[in-house]
Amino acid sequence: MDPRRKSGSLASAVLQFLLFSFAKGLAQTCMSSPCLNGGTCLETSTGFTCLCPMQPLAFTGPTCGDIYDACAVYGCPSTHRCQSTPGLPHFQCVCQPGFNCTNECQSNSCPFLNSHCTVGEDSIMCKCQSGYGGVNCQYEVSPCFQNTCQNNATCLADAESYRCLCEPGFTGQDCEVNINECASDPCQNEALCVDKVNRYMCFCVPGFQGHHCEIDINECASRPCQNNGTCLNQLDQYECACANANTGVNCEIEIDECQSGPCQNGATCWDHIGYFTCDCPAGYDGELCQQDIDECQSQPCQNGGRCVDEINRFQCDCSHTGFVGDHCEIEILECDSNPCQNNATCVERVKGYECLCWRGYSGIHCETDDNECTEKPCENGGLCLQLSNQSYYGTEPEFGDKFSYSQAAGYLCRCQPGFTGSNCSVNINECESGPCVNGGTCIDLINGFLCSCVSGYTGVGCSINIDECEDNPCKNGASCEDGVADYFCVCRPEAQDGTIWGGKNCSVKLVGCLEHSCQNRAECIPLYNEEKHSYTCKCQPGFAGENCSIPTTFSFLAQGYIMYDLLLSNESYLSNVSVRFRTTLPDMVLMYRGDEDSFLILEPYNGFLYIRLKGNGRLFQLVIDNHKVNDGYWHNVEVDIISNSFLKFRLFHNGCRNGLCSRKQPLTEGFNPYLPESFSLVYIGGLVQEALIKNTLSQQNFTGCLEDLVVDLFPQLPHNVSSDRSFGMEPGCRKVELCHPNPCHNGANCIDLWSNFTCDCIRPYKGPTCMQGKCLYL
Known part of the structure; x- marks a missing residue:
């Protein structure tokens, strides 16, 4: 194929006009800075001339206001359509639909020197050779022209590199x-080394100091130990070995030997230096007053009386002696001593007496209360109460107010709670009322029940949801959220000193980010799993990868596109596309997925974002029409089709409520829950086929910058796109601010068209920059 030049003298004149752009000013000078886009103004005898820039973008026109278009100079055969990138000498001839084109590079395929021809799938392209630039590739460019040296390095050009x-x-x-x-490893004694630019810093562990943490701090230098204590220097601390009479961290406390209470039986302890003494109360003796003095040792009781030793005194038991008195020294008559007990009748006998007992009592003196409870007649732990126990009368509900020996024989059973009957043989079933709730299991007990609660509940009837947060398990200021048989700790954000807490109880100091490889201002987020510290990188917009080292930003100047051919399984039911974009133009195609009959289109139209879905003959359309997106700022948009049941559309914009505008459309019945096969084709930035372009509202390809492209939850990185699947795509986002400062004069508004601008003149002014006014004749 031979790209054809336009006819002789006219093409030469147009080329000379576009490449050098010399224009004579009319009654104007360089004082008004008429040359735009970095053009150089040259004073002439008749006014001025603008020398327009050739790189990185070429501009033309009298005032360098027009961006260079290679297709305006060089033409393609009638079977091909010319595509170019504004401002660059590159162009390509694309075979038009319906023609059988032969795409071959010939000796005259590229019309200028220092260029070379490359063949695409359905086109040929002309580009400058390495080391040359300019619209005709006529300039030699330095290898340092696109300076790739980083970190303020100086670029030095060699012959070819x-x-x-x-x-x-x-x-x-x-x-x-x-x-x-x-x-x-310059830091010593386990110090932490932090790398800086051309230097390093050592952060010492406690107990060390110095530039390399090489000095061990002597904590005994201040002589902290008192009372002749010996100081032992240790790592980041000291220990005092105290003398026998002192204790405490610094041996400052004298030991109180009375503190352990060594004196017994109420004796008074007197503390001395290194020892103690006991002052014994009456009746006790010994070093610790542990010995009870035996007052019966002198045998004070007479007439066979039994001496009972007590504290600091004695008592004589004169029973069975026939004598009374403190020492059993007084003889008595038998019945005068009332030997018969329990109201028995004493009958004097010769040389003795006889006791007539009431029923229920026995013994020589009727002293034995016959215990009817010996046989344990009360079952199930019931309490057997003898009728002969006088203390029960007037105090216990089962007994009357007055006791009578005539009715003292027998017993009553007081049943344990949960039992009844004369002998407490009947067990009461407390589970019959169903007291356990929330799935608890009732177990009948004696006088009660036990609820076996399911995990997460407690209380007598399992009615209380256990608050696992009550014991404050979350540490370091974290908030606790109670669950069922569990809790969750919400750790506080990073403190001012950089400390971040994590773990189940927010008790683990996260150190995973102390040494990390996150790049490009990515946020390092520390992690703690299975008692191991790690981290993850939260990338800034425009970067991806494990360490955020992969750029995701790319741009189209005009007529560019990327085509993806994705794999769809028979069970694919989710379509997801998200991307950040930036442009100043109102009408463009951002994304086209599908074919002519079934498609999903995302595009700005009149500055507002539209989403259009067609399938099974039905067309759905959503629009966010309250915020324009052609303001030159970055915007993030997400589109989801979920099981062909819902179409979801979200725009992240500062003007939206809480920063998010969203639209949701239920899809009518009859939609196949799986994605059509045509959805495997995804076009980003534009289309080539005329039949697909007709389905769009904007009818134009995208011009601007994009980044963070995700299709069906998988990131699509620009460096992975092959040249035969894209056209006009450039990595990064190079945007020249054409309207700042405002090039338009006389109060005109500058409209940024991304790669050029236009001025909205106020009458009566006109011209590219509104400098031409209406002439007045006097």
Whole structure:
């Protein structure tokens, strides 16, 4: 194929006009800075001339206000359509639908020197050779023209390459590597080494100091131990070995030997230096007053009386002696002593007496109360109460107010709670009322029941949901959220000193981010799983990858696109697309998924975002029409189709409530729950097929920048796109602020068209920058 030049003298004149853009000003000078887009103004005898820039973008026109378009100079055969990138000499001839084109590079395929021809799937493209630039590839460019040296390095051009002269602390071909001064382990005694640029810092563990933490701090230097205590220097602390009479951290406390209470039986303890003494109460003796003095040792009781030793005194038991008195020294008559007990009748006999007992009593003196409870007639732990117990009368409900010996024989059973009957033989079933709730199991007990509660409940009837947060398990200011048989700790955010807590109870100091490899201002988030510290990187917009080192930003200047051919399984029921974009144009195609009959389209139209879905002959459309997105700022949009049941559309915008505008549309019955096969084709930024373009509202390809593209939950990275699947895509986002400062004069408004601008003139002014006014004749 031979791209055809336009006819002789006219093409030469147009080329000369576009490439050099010399224009003579009319009654104007360079004082008004008429040359735009970085053009150089040259004073002439008749006014001025603008020398327009050739790189990185080429501009033309009298005042350099028009961006260079290669398709305006060079034409393609009638079977092909010309596509170019504004401002660059590159162009390609794309075979039009319906033609059988032969795409071959010939010797005259590219019309200018220092260029080369490449063949695409359905087109050929002309580009400048390496080392050349300009609209005709006529300029030699320095290898340092696109300076890739990083970190303030100096680029030095060689014959066909370049090298970077790095600043101290950096290395690598492009000075991209920060030299790790900690690699030699300069810090001692387990100190933490933190790498800086061209230097390092040592953070010592407690007990050490110095630039390399090489000095062991002597905590005994201040002589903290008192009372002749010996100081023992240890790591980050000291220990005092005290003399026998002192204790305490610094041996400052004298030991109180009375503190352990060594004196017995109420004796008074007197503390001395290194020992103690006991002052015994009356009746006791010994070093610790532990010995009871025996007052019966002198045998004070007479006439066979039994001496009972007590504390500091004695008592004589004159029973069975026939004598009374403190020492059993007085003889008595038998019945005068009332030997018969329990109201028995004493009958004097010769040389003795006889006791006539009431029923229920026995013994020589009727002293034995016959215990009817010996046989344990009361069952199930019932309490047997003898009728002969006088203390029960007037105090216990089963007995009357007055006791009578005539009715003292027999017993009553007081049943344990839960039992009844004369002998407490009947067990009361307390589970009959169903007292256990929340799935608890009732177990009948004696005088009660026991509820076996399911996990998470407690209380007598399992009615109380256990608050696992009551014991304050969450530490370090974390808030506790109670669950069923569990709890969850919400840890506080990062403190001012950089401390972050984690773990089940927020009790673990997260240190996973102390050494991390997150790049490009990514946020390092520490993790703690299975008692191991780690981290993850939360990337800033425009970057991806485990360490956020992969750029995701790319741009289209005009007529560009990316085509993806994705794999869909028979069970694919989710369509998901999310992307961040930036543009100043109101009508463009962001994404087209599908074919002519079934499609999903995302596009700005009149500055508002539209989503259109067609399938099974039905068309659905959603629009967020309260916030425009062609303001030149970054915007994030997400589109989801869930099981072909719901179409969900979300825009993250500062003007929306809580920063989010969303629309949701239920899909009518009859939709296949799985995605159509045509949805495997996804176009980003534009379309080539005319039949697909007709389905869009904007009818134009995208011009601007995109980043963080995700399709069906998988990130799509620009560096993975092959050249035969894309056109006009450039990595990064290079946007020249054309309207700042405002190039339009006389109060005109500048409208940013991304790669150029236009001025909205106020009458009577006109012209590219509104500098031409209405002439007045006097």
